[in-house]
Structure formats: structure tokens, C-alpha cells
Amino acid sequence: MTNRKHLLAGIILLTILTTACEQSKQATSTVRPPTKEEVTKTIPQNTQPELAQVTEGTRQTYQWYCTQCHGIKGKGDGINAKFLTVPPRNHTKAQYLETRTDEQLFQAIKFGGLSVGRAPCMPAWGETLDDDIIQSLVQYIRELCQCEAL
Amino acid sequence: MKTWITIIFSGLLLSAHASAGIVEEKDCGSCHRLHPEDAEKVFTAPDLHYAGNKFQPKWLKQFLKNPEVIRPAGFITNSGFSQIANLSPHSSYTEQEANTLTDILMDLKISTLSPVTSEPLSKGLRAKIKYQFERTFGCISCHQSLNLAGKVRGGISGPSLVNAGNRLQAEWVAGWLNDPEVYMVKGRMPRYKMDPTTLSQFTRFIMTLKKENIK
Structure with missing residues (x-):
């Protein structure tokens, strides 16, 4: 009888613990950077940043959002730059940017710096900008650096 | 009795008129959006048409008397926003003006917000x-x-x-x-x-x- 009581108590405790873990998992599911698998899964299969066009809208978007850190000419000297622990990327320097693929730049803009193993100072813009404009921003960065992925 | 009522009523009317006029007198609307219907206009300072939803009155009163810099780079619509232009300081007001302006601004609301818990974080x-x-x-x-x-x-x-x-x-x-x-x-x-x-x-x-x- 005592054994049965212990067994029952054990089952109840296990159920409670399992449920609590699931709730905790749900509650924090949107507050961590996406895993590599999630990033790959979320990127549209037909993403072809190299085909995106840089339009006036692209330049305006860059000026409105990106210049805050990357500067009005993309030199990494925006008004926030000197306050950041990791300096914003200079988009006019090809040396680093040619080592990144267009897909990596797309991921960094959409999911933030952490998603591609870079600085968390770069926030995720995926809830603000749609994929088309992010693709055109990638091409605009290519214009600024006058470089392509090696 | 009738005379007293007339005096008090006139006083209240004058006071209300003076209160309503201070916003125009100080020209707050030339930089700040004060009315929801002005959505198409571009303003050079933060919107205040929801000031009553946003600010704590004690802070607002203090700010109006002794303004502090909230946005070191200016407001986002300023032409020099991304270049740190020289910002002109906000006007400061007397105790009485600050009280009146705070009362008016705290009446500007656009929505009823859901209550949130004030339980402190561990x-x-x-x-x-x-x-x-x-x-x-x-x-x-x-x-x-x-x-x-x-x-x-x-x-x-x-x-x-x-x-x-x-x-x-x-x-x-x-x-x-x-x-x-x-x-x-x-x-x-x-x-x-x-x-x-x-x-x-x-x-x-x-x-x-x-x-x-x-x-």
C-alpha cells in the first residue's frame, strides 16, 4: 500500500515537472536568437539576393534605419557607433564583406548579428522589413563595398 | 448671492480660457503633434497627442520647469538626425505654467491601455x-x-x-x-x-x- 502511494506521488510529481518545463519552454521560445536550423528553415527556398534590385526605396530604407549605426555613407560611423562595444560594420570595406555570402548578409539583417555568429548589437529586422527589401539591402551593401562574395 | 455666483463662474471661465490658451501662446503645436487628426503633418519633436497615456505627471511637470535631454541625437524626423546637429534646448516654464501645461497634456489620450503588473523583478x-x-x-x-x-x-x-x-x-x-x-x-x-x-x-x-x- 505504501509502495503504491509512493508510486502515485511520483507520477504526479513527474507530470507537474514535465508540464512546467513545457510552459517554460513556450514562454521563452521567442526571446532567444534562432538556431542555425531555424534560420535555414525560415529562409525562403527561392531566396536569390543576387537578383534583387536596388531602388530608391532601398536607399531610403538604409538611410532611415541602418544609418543610425552604419552611418549615412555606410562607413560604420553612425551616431551610435562610438557607444557600441563592437563597432558597426563599415559597408564600404570589401575586405570583410567579400568573405560573406549574400545569404549570410540576408540572415544577419533578418535575424540579427547573433544568428550568424556576429555581434548582438545588430538587431533582427525580420519583423520590420520584408524579405524583398532585405534582399535589396544586401545588394545595396554590395554596391557600397563594390564587392561580391568570393 | 447672485453676485458671488457670477464672480466665481466668471473666474472659472477665465481660468479655463487661460489654460486652453497657454498651448497656443507657447506655440507647442509648431513642433509637437497635439491632435490625432494631424497624422499627415511632419513634426520635428515627439508626438504629444497621447502624452496622457505616456508620461508620468510628476516627471512632466519637472521636465517643463527644467528640461533635460532625452534624445541626444534629436527627434527622428530632424534633417540632421543622423549627423548630430546642434539641438536647440527645449523652453523652460515657470511653476504655474508647468502645472497648467501638465494638466492639459495629461488630458491628451488616444487609447485605454491594458493594466500591467507592477510586481518588482527578482x-x-x-x-x-x-x-x-x-x-x-x-x-x-x-x-x-x-x-x-x-x-x-x-x-x-x-x-x-x-x-x-x-x-x-x-x-x-x-x-x-x-x-x-x-x-x-x-x-x-x-x-x-x-x-x-x-x-x-x-x-x-x-x-x-x-x-x-x-x-
């Missing part, structure tokens, strides 16, 4: 949210705030959050994080989709940021 939870503030969401890149050691850190393109706990209403902070477009058609801040738990914790974290905690 030390551990505060450290966790601070980590998310800096690393998961990258807020620190644009907003000055206080680190755990009480030092001011962060970028300047967004409004300073160093004194957010005294300046803002918790309900407004939660409303802004949840749906910023209600208050601003197009800001420069990225949108985030936070689950209700994170949103509540974030709001409570921001409300802990007070200038008296600077060390």
Missing part, C-alpha cells in the same frame, strides 16, 4: 532581462540605459531610457512594445514579437531604470 530575473535587452534584442545599441553596476551605457539614436521608470507609464511601455504603430506610424526602431510573459518582464525591467540608480 534580482535574477532582472539580470536575465538585462541580458535580453542587450543581446537578444540589441536595444542597448540605440538606447542609453543603466547596466547592473548602475553605469550609463548605450547608443543615442533612440530616446534615453536611463530615467524611463520615472518618465514613462508602465502601461504605455507595454503598449509601445506590443504595437508601436498605434503611437507612431513609422519609427526607426525594429519591431519585435514578444510573448506576453517576456513583454511583461521587459516592461517591468524598463520601469526599474531610474536616474537615482546611477552610480
